[in-house]
Amino acid sequence: MATIPRDFNVAPGTSVSALEVPEVVIDRLPQYVRTLTQLLEEGIEVTNSQQLGAQLQVTPAQIRKDLSYFGRFGKQGRGYRVRHLLTELKQILGLDAEWNVAVIGVGRLGNAILNYPGFNPDGFHLVAAFDNNPDNVGKEVGGIAIQPMNALADTVTSRDITIAIVAVPSAHTQSVVDQLVACGVRAILNYTPINAQVPPGVRVRSIDPVLALQSMTYYLADQGHTANGHQGAD
Amino acid sequence: MATIPRDFNVAPGTSVSALEVPEVVIDRLPQYVRTLTQLLEEGIEVTNSQQLGAQLQVTPAQIRKDLSYFGRFGKQGRGYRVRHLLTELKQILGLDAEWNVAVIGVGRLGNAILNYPGFNPDGFHLVAAFDNNPDNVGKEVGGIAIQPMNALADTVTSRDITIAIVAVPSAHTQSVVDQLVACGVRAILNYTPINAQVPPGVRVRSIDPVLALQSMTYYLADQGHTANGHQGAD
DNA sequence: GACTGTGAAAAGTTTCACAGCT
DNA sequence: AGCTGTGAAACTTTTCACAGTC
Numbered sequence: 481m482a483t484i485p486r487d488f489n490v491a492p493g494t495s496v497s498a499l500e501v502p503e504v505v506i507d508r509l510p511q512y513v514r515t516l517t518q519l520l521e522e523g524i525e526v527t528n529s530q531q532l533g534a535q536l537q538v539t540p541a542q543i544r545k546d547l548s549y550f551g552r553f554g555k556q557g558r559g560y561r562v563r564h565l566l567t568e569l570k571q572i573l574g575l576d577a578e579w580n581v582a583v584i585g586v587g588r589l590g591n592a593i594l595n596y597p598g599f600n601p602d603g604f605h606l607v608a609a610f611d612n613n614p615d616n617v618g619k620e621v622g623g624i625a626i627q628p629m630n631a632l633a634d635t636v637t638s639r640d641i642t643i644a645i646v647a648v649p650s651a652h653t654q655s656v657v658d659q660l661v662a663c664g665v666r667a668i669l670n671y672t673p674i675n676a677q678v679p680p681g682v683r684v685r686s687i688d689p690v691l692a693l694q695s696m697t698y699y700l701a702d703q704g705h706t707a708n709g710h711q712g713a714d
Numbered sequence: 715m716a717t718i719p720r721d722f723n724v725a726p727g728t729s730v731s732a733l734e735v736p737e738v739v740i741d742r743l744p745q746y747v748r749t750l751t752q753l754l755e756e757g758i759e760v761t762n763s764q765q766l767g768a769q770l771q772v773t774p775a776q777i778r779k780d781l782s783y784f785g786r787f788g789k790q791g792r793g794y795r796v797r798h799l800l801t802e803l804k805q806i807l808g809l810d811a812e813w814n815v816a817v818i819g820v821g822r823l824g825n826a827i828l829n830y831p832g833f834n835p836d837g838f839h840l841v842a843a844f845d846n847n848p849d850n851v852g853k854e855v856g857g858i859a860i861q862p863m864n865a866l867a868d869t870v871t872s873r874d875i876t877i878a879i880v881a882v883p884s885a886h887t888q889s890v891v892d893q894l895v896a897c898g899v900r901a902i903l904n905y906t907p908i909n910a911q912v913p914p915g916v917r918v919r920s921i922d923p924v925l926a927l928q929s930m931t932y933y934l935a936d937q938g939h940t941a942n943g944h945q946g947a948d
Numbered sequence: 949g950a951c952t953g954t955g956a957a958a959a960g961t962t963t964c965a966c967a968g969c970t
Numbered sequence: 971a972g973c974t975g976t977g978a979a980a981c982t983t984t985t986c987a988c989a990g991t992c
Contacts, residue, residue, distance in 0.1 A: 506929050506932050506933075509929070510925045511909075513928065537909065573928055573929075573931055574934060574935025575931060577931075579934075581927075588826070588829060588830070589826070592823070592826040595822060596822070596923075599923070599927075602924050643930070643931075645923075666933075666934055667927070667930035667931070669930075675749075675769065675770060683930045685927075689827075689830075689832070689879075689921055690836050691745065691748070692903055692921065693815075693833075693836075693901070694744035694807055695919070696877070696901035696903075696917045696919060697807055697809060697811075697813060697877075698743070698806070698807045698808055699900075699917055700808060700813075700876055701808025701811070
C-alpha cells in the first residue's frame, strides 16, 4: 500500500493538504525552519539550496526535493526568499499557531522542564503541571501551580491542551500515557526510558540521552568501524 | 566472542568491502539492550523475535535481520536466551566498559544533567564539569567540582574522557565543540539547538525537545495527514 | 511444531542530471 | 548564468518467505 501520489498544486499562502509526505521529510522541516530563522537574524533575506545545505549538512538536492512535496517556494536562477520560505514552512508544520502543553510529573526532571525557557519562544506554552504526590500539589513551579492527576481531564479540555510532556517515574509511564490519550492528547514528548504503547493517531517522541550515548559508544569501542563524523538530530 | 564484521581499509582498486553495519541498525541496538534488561528483571530468561518485536514495536523480521549483522545468537525453534543475547549486544556496543564523561556548561541545564541519576547505572560516569564563568568555577554540582575551561585539555587526558555533554549557550556551541575535538573527544551529546560542525571520526547526537515537538505539530495541525501512532526514539 | 537466519523482493529514500524559468 | 523543480537512477532499508535447525 505504498504509492506516493503527488498530485497537488499549491497556491502561495494557501493551506496544503499533501497526500503522503514521508515522515523523514517532516522530521527535517523543523531544522530548515531553525536555519532559516538564523539566516533572517543575520539579515540574510535570500538564500539557496546550496547555502541551506551547507548550514544543515544536507545535500542541496535533498532540500529541493523535500520542499517539492509542498509546493514551489523558490525562484529559478535566484533561490529562496528567506522570509517567505520560513512563513510557508511554519504554516505547513502548524507553527503559525500557539500550542498549549501540559507537563506530567514534577520531580527533578519535570522541574527542569518547567523552568526551561526554550519552549515559549517557539510557540509552545507550558500551561499546566500535574503530579500525583500530594506534597507537590499546590506548589508553584515556573509560575505554574501543580495540580493533582485527577484534575487532568478537566484541565486538558478547559485549557485546550493537545500536547503533553511526560516526566514521571518509568513505572508510571504507560498509565500516564493512557490517561493522556483518554483525555484527547495526541502528541506526547516522553522523557522516560519506556516505550509507551499508543493507539493510531497519537504520536510519541522520546528524549533519551542514554540511548544517544549508547549508540555512539559502538563507534568509540573499536577502531575498525567506519569513522564518519555523522550527526544525528533530536 | 561474536565476530564483528569489519570494514577493511583496502588499497584503491582492490575493493573487498566487507559488509558494513548500517547506522540505523546500530541506533536500534541500545533499545534491544534496554528491552532485554527489562525482560531479565521480570525473570524472563528466554524470548523470541516475536516477543521482542511486540515490546519494541518493530517487526520480528527486523530484529532477526539486525542481529544477523553480528552473528547467530538464537536457537532455531527455541528463540534467544535473554541473558546471553544481552551480554553479546552490550559487548558489541561497547557497553561492557565504563565511560568517563565531561559536562561542559553548568547553567540551569548543565546543573540538571549533573544531578540526573540516569547515566551512572548504564556505565556513563560524569567525572568532570567545566564552565567559563569564574563565579561558578570551584563550586560543586552533583559531587563534581566545576573547573575552568582552560583545564579542559589536561583533565580530558588525565581522566581518560572520551565523551562530552555540551550544555553551553548556543553562541558558544561551535567553539566548545572545536575545543573538545582538539582534546581528542570523539563523541558529543549536544543539548544546544545548534548544528555543530565536526571533522570525520567525531560523532554528535543532539537532544532537542523543541525539534521533537515541532515535527509532531504537523500531524496535529491538520486531520488530512496519515494518522499513525508512530514512535520516534531518542 | 516452532523458531532462527538469510537471500531475494519490495518499499522507501537519496542523489543525479537536466529541462526550464528568471 | 544561475538556480529551482523533478523524473529517473542509484542506493538503502524493510519485509517476505522459506530452508534449515532444534
